[in-house]
Amino acid sequence: MIMITGGMGFLGSSMAKLLCEQGEKILLTVHRQKELAPFLEPYRDKTLLMASLDITDVGEIEKTIKTHGITSIIHGASVYEAKGTLYDAMRVNVLGTINVLEASVRNSIRRVSALSSEAVYQGIKQREPLREDQFLCVESDRYIPGTKKAEENLAILYAAKAGLDVVLIRASRIYGPLFAGVRSPMHLMAQAGAQAAECDLPQIDENEGHDNIYVKDCARGVIMIHARETLKHRVYNLGMGKLTTFGEIRDTIQILSPGTKISLGSNLGDVTATKSSLDINACLDITRIREELGFEPEYGIDKGMAAYMAWLRDRQYL
Numbered sequence: 228m229i230m231i232t233g234g235m236g237f238l239g240s241s242m243a244k245l246l247c248e249q250g251e252k253i254l255l256t257v258h259r260q261k262e263l264a265p266f267l268e269p270y271r272d273k274t275l276l277m278a279s280l281d282i283t284d285v286g287e288i289e290k291t292i293k294t295h296g297i298t299s300i301i302h303g304a305s306v307y308e309a310k311g312t313l314y315d316a317m318r319v320n321v322l323g324t325i326n327v328l329e330a331s332v333r334n335s336i337r338r339v340s341a342l343s344s345e346a347v348y349q350g351i352k353q354r355e356p357l358r359e360d361q362f363l364c365v366e367s368d369r370y371i372p373g374t375k376k377a378e379e380n381l382a383i384l385y386a387a388k389a390g391l392d393v394v395l396i397r398a399s400r401i402y403g404p405l406f407a408g409v410r411s412p413m414h415l416m417a418q419a420g421a422q423a424a425e426c427d428l429p430q431i432d433e434n435e436g437h438d439n440i441y442v443k444d445c446a447r448g449v450i451m452i453h454a455r456e457t458l459k460h461r462v463y464n465l466g467m468g469k470l471t472t473f474g475e476i477r478d479t480i481q482i483l484s485p486g487t488k489i490s491l492g493s494n495l496g497d498v499t500a501t502k503s504s505l506d507i508n509a510c511l512d513i514t515r516i517r518e519e520l521g522f523e524p525e526y527g528i529d530k531g532m533a534a535y536m537a538w539l540r541d542r543q544y545l
Contacts, residue, residue, distance in 0.1 A: 228252040229453075230297045232282055232327065233304030237405030238342070238398075240264040241446035242301065244544075247274045249450075254295050256280035256304070264405055266544040282323035288330040297334075301453055302327050303342040307370050309407075320374035321381070328385040328393065338392040340453040341382050345399045345438065345466065346372035349505045356512035359397070359462040368505050383461060394458055396449055399466030399511050402531065403442030404538040412473055412501060413439065416480050416489050417532060421539035423486030430500040433474030433491040438466040438510040441526035441534065451520045459519055466511035471528050479529050483536065 229246060231239045234255030240263075243253050247270040255263075255277045267275060280291050282304055291297070304323060306316040324341065331339050348357045349372040350364025367373035382393045402413050412431045419426035440448075448465040452458065477489040498504050516522045526534065534545035 228254055228295055228297050229299050229301065230254045230256065230291070230295070231301045231303060232256045232280065233302075235261070235263070236303065237403065237407060238401055238442055238445060239303050240267060240405055241403070241442045242449055243267055243270075243275060245443075245446050245450055250274070254278055254291075254297065256282070256291070258304070265542060282326055283318050285326040285330055288326055289333060292330060292334045292336070297336065299337045299453065300327060300331060300339045301342070301449065302339055305371065305374070313370065316370040316374055320370070321377050324378045325381055328382060328391060332385065332389045332391050336391075338394065338453065339382070340394050340396060340449060341378060342449065343375045343379055343395045343397045344371055345397055345464070345507065345511055347375050347379060347397060348507050351507060354509055356468065357464070357507065357509050358512045359460065359464055359515055366505060368503050379462070386461065393461070394452055395462045396452055397462065397464050397511065398445055399438035399440050401440055401442050401445050403535050404544055406442070413476060416476055417535045418539055419489055420480035420484040420487045420532065421536040423484050426487070426489045428490065429492045430495070431473050431491050432495040432499050433477065433493050434472055435499060435502060436470035436472040438469065439471050439528065439531075440466045440524060441531035444524045444526050448516060448522050451522055452516070455520060460515060463516045464511040464513050465516060465522075466513055467524050468510055468513040470510045476528060476532065479532050480536070483529070483533050
């Protein structure tokens, strides 16, 4: 059985659906989010189980592993600014990760696939795609980049000293069904598209670009990595491998939903409402996962936004 920590979130839910479709038995851990995604209901209490778990308690993790016969773990539980204080983030993101790693060592878990983030590249100023073998900057200005850098160092140390099979997956910006970032420009524009409404975002720069991956592509990539018997590397980027600007997203939505009108700002400078002075200006280099595992994103921005709007409009999971 595979345990997914943070599995009730939007990426965890999509991973669970894909794994259930593949015939795997899944345990989703429950902490704050207790409502199961509607597209997972057919699997409830069959191949999909749920269990309450506080990952800041290593004993509780061990008990859960033993009770359910867990053989591998996808670790995705995390706290960001909207979910708690800095101390909460340190306890869950850092101590929680240590506890997952330690419990895995004690119980001979086959592999821990830890979900990291493109945010670990924060502080690197380049336009070329970011590679897994680059040196990282120490400085961070938000919970996720700061704690994910710490998590990666700790996981690699556990691999070296305790012999744990742990792999780090640096995902780019994810969007799609159940996305919790209700104030994000992508969500606001997609919501407008779903309703054929107007959306005025003068604080968002139409020229600002990010590496955006649809949640089903991200889920598939994580599972490809987690399932592979032998991996050549410890760290993998997972994204589209290209930047898409907010202006391109706006244009795509307005084509998909002709009644939609989205207004954005332009040439707002290097620091914006969605970008700090430390944030990256490049996409992820996905050569490693592409060449080793054959991963290719299936959802371009047009297909991805169409699917996301279908979810927002009438809960179609496409």
